[in-house]
Amino acid sequence: MSKIVEIRWHGRGGQGAKTAALLLADAAFNTGMYVQGFPEYGPERMGAPITAYNRISDERINIHSNIYTPNYVVVVDDTLLDSIDVTAGLDEGGAIIINTSKSADEIKPKLKGYGGKVFTIDARAISMETLGRYFPNTPMLGAVVKVSGFMPVEDFVSDMEGSFKHKFASKPQVIEGNMAALKRSVTEVVEL
Amino acid sequence: MSKIIPNDVKWRDISPGGIITDAGNSAEFKTGDWRSERPVWLTDKCKQCLLCYPTCPDTSIVIDEEGKRQDFDYDHCKGCGVCKQVCPFGAIEMKPEGGNN
Amino acid sequence: MRERLSGNEAVAVAMRQINPDVVAAFPITPSTEVPQYFASFVANGKVTTEFVPVESEHSAMSACIGAQAAGARTMTATSSAGLALMWEMLYIASSSRLPVTLAAVNRALSGPININNDHSDTMGARDSGWIQLYGETNQEAYDNFIQAVKIGEHKDIMLPVMDCFDGFITSHAVENIELIDDDKVKAFVGEYKPEFYLNNKKHPIAVGPLDLPIHYFEHKRLQAEAMRNAKKVILDVAAEFEAMTGRKYGLFEEYKMEDAEVAIVVLNSTAGTAKFVVDGLRERGVKAGLIKIRVYRPFPVEEIAAALSKVKAVAILDKADSFNAAGGPVFTDVTSAMYGRADGVKAISYIYGLGGRDVKSTDIELVYERLLSIVESGDIGEIYNYLGVRE
Numbered sequence: 023m024s025k026i027v028e029i030r031w032h033g034r035g036g037q038g039a040k041t042a043a044l045l046l047a048d049a050a051f052n053t054g055m056y057v058q059g060f061p062e063y064g065p066e067r068m069g070a071p072i073t074a075y076n077r078i079s080d081e082r083i084n085i086h087s088n089i090y091t092p093n094y095v096v097v098v099d100d101t102l103l104d105s106i107d108v109t110a111g112l113d114e115g116g117a118i119i120i121n122t123s124k125s126a127d128e129i130k131p132k133l134k135g136y137g138g139k140v141f142t143i144d145a146r147a148i149s150m151e152t153l154g155r156y157f158p159n160t161p162m163l164g165a166v167v168k169v170s171g172f173m174p175v176e177d178f179v180s181d182m183e184g185s186f187k188h189k190f191a192s193k194p195q196v197i198e199g200n201m202a203a204l205k206r207s208v209t210e211v212v213e214l
Numbered sequence: 215m216s217k218i219i220p221n222d223v224k225w226r227d228i229s230p231g232g233i234i235t236d237a238g239n240s241a242e243f244k245t246g247d248w249r250s251e252r253p254v255w256l257t258d259k260c261k262q263c264l265l266c267y268p269t270c271p272d273t274s275i276v277i278d279e280e281g282k283r284q285d286f287d288y289d290h291c292k293g294c295g296v297c298k299q300v301c302p303f304g305a306i307e308m309k310p311e312g313g314n315n
Numbered sequence: 316m317r318e319r320l321s322g323n324e325a326v327a328v329a330m331r332q333i334n335p336d337v338v339a340a341f342p343i344t345p346s347t348e349v350p351q352y353f354a355s356f357v358a359n360g361k362v363t364t365e366f367v368p369v370e371s372e373h374s375a376m377s378a379c380i381g382a383q384a385a386g387a388r389t390m391t392a393t394s395s396a397g398l399a400l401m402w403e404m405l406y407i408a409s410s411s412r413l414p415v416t417l418a419a420v421n422r423a424l425s426g427p428i429n430i431n432n433d434h435s436d437t438m439g440a441r442d443s444g445w446i447q448l449y450g451e452t453n454q455e456a457y458d459n460f461i462q463a464v465k466i467g468e469h470k471d472i473m474l475p476v477m478d479c480f481d482g483f484i485t486s487h488a489v490e491n492i493e494l495i496d497d498d499k500v501k502a503f504v505g506e507y508k509p510e511f512y513l514n515n516k517k518h519p520i521a522v523g524p525l526d527l528p529i530h531y532f533e534h535k536r537l538q539a540e541a542m543r544n545a546k547k548v549i550l551d552v553a554a555e556f557e558a559m560t561g562r563k564y565g566l567f568e569e570y571k572m573e574d575a576e577v578a579i580v581v582l583n584s585t586a587g588t589a590k591f592v593v594d595g596l597r598e599r600g601v602k603a604g605l606i607k608i609r610v611y612r613p614f615p616v617e618e619i620a621a622a623l624s625k626v627k628a629v630a631i632l633d634k635a636d637s638f639n640a641a642g643g644p645v646f647t648d649v650t651s652a653m654y655g656r657a658d659g660v661k662a663i664s665y666i667y668g669l670g671g672r673d674v675k676s677t678d679i680e681l682v683y684e685r686l687l688s689i690v691e692s693g694d695i696g697e698i699y700n701y702l703g704v705r706e
Contacts (some may be wrong), residue, residue, distance in 0.1 A: 047489050051319040060488035063345075063431060063671070082491075084587040084594075086451075086484055088673045221529050225536035230473060231412035232526050232534050233511050237519035 025081060027172050028089045031074040032108050033098035035067050038159030042098070043074035045185060046163055050078045052181045053173045058083055071106055078172055096166050097121060098145075098158050103129070109136040119165050119211065121145040121158050126214040141169050143211040152202040160200050164207030175208050218242045241290070245272065249293030251308040255285055259305035266297040266306065316494040322485035325457040325492055326392070326418045326478065327352035331362055332500035333464060335416075336387035336507070339367035339378035341397060344430050345482035346420035349392035372397040376404035376415075383413040384522045386512030388464070392418035394482055398436045399424060402443070408475045409444025410538055411522055414467030414507075415475040417445070418460060421583065421634075422482040423670045431671020432482040434582065438635040438644045444538060446476040446545055447612040449582040454492050456480035458562060459609070461495070464504045465552045471544045473509075479611075481584040483671070495560060503559060542613045549610055566615035568607040569622055571597060575604025577686035578623065580649055581632040582608050585667070585674050592679040603683050614648050620656035623649070628661040628686040628695075632702070634668045642699050661695045667702035678703050 029046070033039025040061040047059030058077040064070075075089045093116035097108050100122035109118060117139040122129060123146065133140065145161035153160075167178045182204055186197045218239065219228060229235055262282055267275045274291035276284040298306040320328065327349050330338065338357075340350035350366075357366045365382075369375045375391050383389040393401060398419060408415050424435040437447060446466060448459040456478060463476035480486065495503075511520045526534055546566065553564040568586070571593050572578060579589050586607035596603040606622055608615075623629050631650070633643020641647065642664030650662050665682060668674045682702060689695055 044489055047319060051491065056491050057319060058488055058490050060484070063483045063487065085591040085676060086481075086488075086584040086587045087675045090675060219530060223530070223533060225533040225540075228530060228533040228537055230537060230541075231410060231522065232524050232530070233412075234521035234524055235511060235518075237521055 026077050026079040026083060026085075027094070027170060028092045029076040029078070029094045029096065029166060029170070030089050030092040030112075031076075031096045031098065032102050032106055033072055033074070033159075034102070035070045035072050037098050038157060039072055039096075039098045040074045042096075042159035042163050043076050045159075045182070046076050046166065047078075048185055049163075049167070049178050049181050050076075050173060052184075053177055055080055055173075056083050062088060071102060092116065094119065094166060094170050096162055098162055100124060100129070103132040107134065109133050112136060112138065114138040117141055117169050119143065119162070119169055121162055123147065129214065139169075140214045141165065141211050142214060143207060145207070148203050148206050148210065152206065153196065153199040157203075160203045161207035161210075164204045165211035168208040168211050179204055179208070244289045245292050246289045249288075249291065249311050251293045251295060252288070252311050253286055253291065253293065253295065253297055254307045254309055255283075256305045256307060259303045261303055261305070263302065265300050265302065269296045269300050271296070316496065318492050318494050319489050320453060320492050320494075321348070321487050321489050322453040322456045322480050323348035323420065323487065324352055325453045325494075326460050326480075327356070328494060329457050329460040329500070330364075330390055331356045332495070332497045333388070333390075333461065333504050334362045334501070335364050335390045337365045337367060337379070337382035337389045338391060339369050339375045339382065339389070340391045341369050341372045341375045341393070343372070343394050343397035343422075345422055345432075345486045346392045346394040346397070346418060348486070349418050349420070372400040373404060376401040376408065379415045380404060380408050380411065380413055383408070383415050384411065384513050386507070386509060386514045388468075388507035389413075390416045390418075392420065394420045395422035395424050395430075395436045398440060402440070405440055405443040405445060405475075407523070410534070412473040412538070412541070413475060414464075414473055416460065416463050416467060417475065417477045418456075419447075419477040419479045420482045420486045421479055429670040430482075432484055433634040433669045433671070434479075435635040435669075437477060437479045438633075438637075440477070441612055441644060444474065444542070445612065446472075446474055446542070446549075447610070448476065448478055449609055449611055450478065450480045450485070451584055451586045451607060452492075453480075453485055453488070453490050454562075455609075456485060457492060457494070458556065458560070458564065461500055461503065462549075462552050462556055462564070465555075466545065466549050468507055468509075469548045469552075470510070472541050472548050474538075474541050474545065479583070484584045493560070493562075499559060503556070545613050546610070546615065549613075564609060566608075566610040566618055567622070568605075568609060570605040570607065572604035572606065572622060572625075574602055575625070576602040576627045576690060577683055578604040578606060578626045578629045579632060579679070579682060579686075580606045580608065580619075580623075580629060580645065582611065582634070582645065585632065585634070585679075588674055588676055589679050592676050592683065595676075596680075596683055601683070601687065608645065611645070611648075614652070616652040617656065619649060620652045623653060623660055623662075624657035626660055628663075628689045630663050630665055630682045630686055632665050632667050632682070634666075636666045636669065640699075661689050663689070663695065663698050663700060665700045665702040669704075672703050674703065
């Protein structure tokens with residue numbers, strides 16, 4: 023693992039990309055690491071493209087700029103591939119993880135010749151089947167932890183259970199669905 | 215610190231933030247020398263009706279413990295003459311300060 | 316206690332630990348979360364504070380002034396236009412010697428309308444008589460807030476204090492932080508025991524009198540003396556804080572300055588990005604250093620000049636323009652400090668990061684490269700510069 027893992031999230035307002043970045047920071051924090059989780063602030067409207075960031079390191083993190091050369095990029099909505107340069111600055115030794123049900127033939131031409139690894143996950147299907155609604159951020163979290171490997175997947179899953187119990191204390195019925203989504207995501211994320 | 219901040223106080227000795235550390239200290243500030251005319255209380259005409267008392271803007275009509283008015287507080291009376299105007303019995307006269315009187 | 320919190324949450328936690336008598340605040344992005352989190356502490360009975368939801372920032376500061384004058388330990392938070400609306404009352408707080416504590420979450424002062432980070436709000440208030448502390452991280456925002464209370468309330472000071480940190484970059488980013496135990500924070504700040512206060516039945520006083528020319532100047536001179544005294548008290552409080560936490564604070568932080576030939580002077584979160592750049596330059600053998608100002612008011616004139624007297628060239632970075640056609644506010648302060656104390660050191664001004672323009676490590680690298688070329692050529696070139704604006 024390089025000294026700092028940098029992750030950039032691309033999503034749309036309302037899809038929970040910012041929350042996912044904060045949850046990922048939480049999970050990494052709980053394994054003893056130094057973390058940053060922050061969104062890029064602008065007009066926050068439902069559907070507008072948004073960017074969020076994570077830095078994760080085993081040493082103190084000083085840098086406080088946005089992330090321009092990420093190790094990993096997470097795309098929470100595949101329609102963004104047409105409007106946002108999601109692979110900009112992306113480390114060829116890293117990976118991009120895309121929420122899509124589309125085939126490799128459809129996705130790859132949209133990545134501007136990115137030569138690193140490309141992973142996909144059908145977070146919509148997982149979310150609809152486990153939660154009954156479209157909340158893509160939980161499956162995307164599972165996928166990025168699995169792909170980046172900065173922490174053991176088992177530790178992450180058990181830690182998230184604690185986070186969900188805390189976060190959804192007032193609606194415990196959604197904890198089970200979120201846990202199921204998480205567990206499916208780590209097995210269903212595939213490399214193209 | 216004296217109750218009134220002297221005009222020649224040095225900065226190290228002045229109260230922080232302009233705090234007035236002794237509340238109600240206006241009695242310490244003598245305004246009697248602002249008078250050009252002086253009210254004189256004519257005890258033989260005064261009926262102790264006390265109409266003068268509440269009109270005085272400087273609380274310079276002294277009332278004793280038995281509720282009877284006494285002579286003026288000339289340390290603070292500015293000589294406005296309102297008391298003379300309200301007196302129904304002509305028991306207050308205004309006389310010029312200083313000069314030959 | 317190891318935690319991960321946003322800067323706003325960290326400051327709200329500090330407020331909870333201090334449990335002030337009064338908090339009066341009005342919401343404005345990006346400082347809104349501070350009173351928002353704190354209001355939940357009030358609602359949940361975690362504190363005994365009287366929370367005053369006011370109708371404007373002018374009222375917020377007015378309520379703080381009234382409460383503090385009454386003898387209450389008082390706090391608030393604001394940003395940008397909120398601080399601007401407090402302006403008149405900022406002066407009343409400092410001149411009345413009322414040690415209100417304010418979390419100033421830095422945001423641009425419009426226009427055009429902008430909600431993002433720069434320092435134009437607190438830089439404008441730099442001469443309002445408030446002590447100003449600036450912090451790089453959520454940790455420093457938290458630590459400075461706790462120290463601010465003890466500094467402001469010191470009997471030789473009795474001045475209000477602003478705890479300034481970057482909007483969004485620090486206020487909304489979740490990062491690691493070490494929290495201090497509640498009881499230790501309470502013991503550290505102690506009780507607020509002013510010598511004079513309105514609610515003292517045994518010794519009634521009056522505050523805020525008309526002050527005529529015969530006395531006004533003496534009052535201002537005394538106020539200026541309190542600011543002069545503050546430098547020592549800030550260091551004393553920092554030493555006490557270090558004894559409690561192991562975290563060291565000074566008037567400014569010197570990063571790799573021992574043998575530095577080129578240096579940057581900067582405030583707040585950009586200092587972290589600049590440290591990252593300095594580390595990279597040092598690996599390449601470049602003698603680069605950094606000074607991060609923590610205490611901007613009072614300004615550490617002699618100390619800054621001494622620290623810079625050893626370098627060959629320095630760039631002073633301002634996240635606010637003075638519109639004085641001469642350089643940013645930190646630049647003019649630093650260079651006037653250097654006059655007669657660090658003559659011969661070449662100093663240039665960069666205005667950067669206005670209205671939330673992100674400051675990349677490559678931006679900072681450009682500044683060091685410029686300094687190196689000044690050292691090499693001996694030619695200072697343009698003194699008043701902009702960093703990261705499209706030319």
